[in-house]
Amino acid sequence: MLELIIFLSFFYISIISIVGYGKLFHKIFLNKINYDEDITIYLGFYGIMLLTLLSLFTSFFLKHNFYHNIIIHFIGIFFFFHFRLKENSKFYKKIFYISICLIPILLISKTHDDFSFYHYPFTKFLTEHHIIFGMGNINTGYNFISSLFFLNSSFYLPFINLYSFHFTIISFLLFFNYFLLVKIFSSRTHEFFKYFYLLTFIFFNLSFNRLAEFGMDKGGQLLIVILIISLFEIIIKKNNKKKIDNILLLIPLFGLCISTKTYFLT
Secondary structure, three states: OHHHHHHHHHHHHHHHHHHHHHHHHHHHHHOOOOOOOOOHHHHHHHHHHHHHHHHHHHOOOOOOOHHHHHHHHHHHHHHHHHOOOOOHHHHHHHHHHHHHHHHHHHHHOOOOOOHHHHHHHHHHHHHHOOOOOOHHHOOHHHHEEOHHHHHHHOOOEOOOEHHHOOHHHHHHHHHHHHHHHHHHHOOOOOHHHHHHHHHHHHHHHHHOOOHHHOOOOHHHHHHHHHHHHHHHHHHOOOOHHHHHHHHHHHHHHHHHHHHHOOEEOO
């Protein structure tokens, strides 16, 4: 029972850290943009992107061990409490309720079929060493690379050790569902697009309801769906003054989408 409490505590700490980095990204890059969207629907994805970039950068100099990751997430937690946005309490409640529904997936699902081939070896390597070029000659699995491996390694934490490597996938699904649910129940969303968001919510949660279904490309697929529908919704809106600003909100998601793709290095 104690182990379960510790595991879930670190899971929520990681979510707090991600949201904290999302707030930081918003304050630095998007604070002056005149948009008509609820910015909280993007905060989780912004946080994942900024934390991924930070992990990519530090991996060239440092191994992602306990000390590195504790510092990284402490910074995220600090910004979580330091920056306050409108309707913070509603955002936190919705994220918490959705996370409760996703916890069973985190606890009982088996890993993806490729996990032992290259997901785990690459991520474990990052927790023990900084980047060493040429490792693909030792193990074929090191030739496959995705930015999510670097993000995975940042969740290597005390007590739970390697059992937190799936926090990344759950985080994508958590913020994806939050985005869709907000859009579905928002009075600002046109009825036509509400059906699109509703069908997307049903399809992805029924089709990919196990961790075994989530490879490194699934996070990118979730983002592509959000990008396509959101862009279509923004383009046909009558208010032309805010179209560019709303599109700017989606650019970081596009960058994150590209980086999640797994490539084979030859």
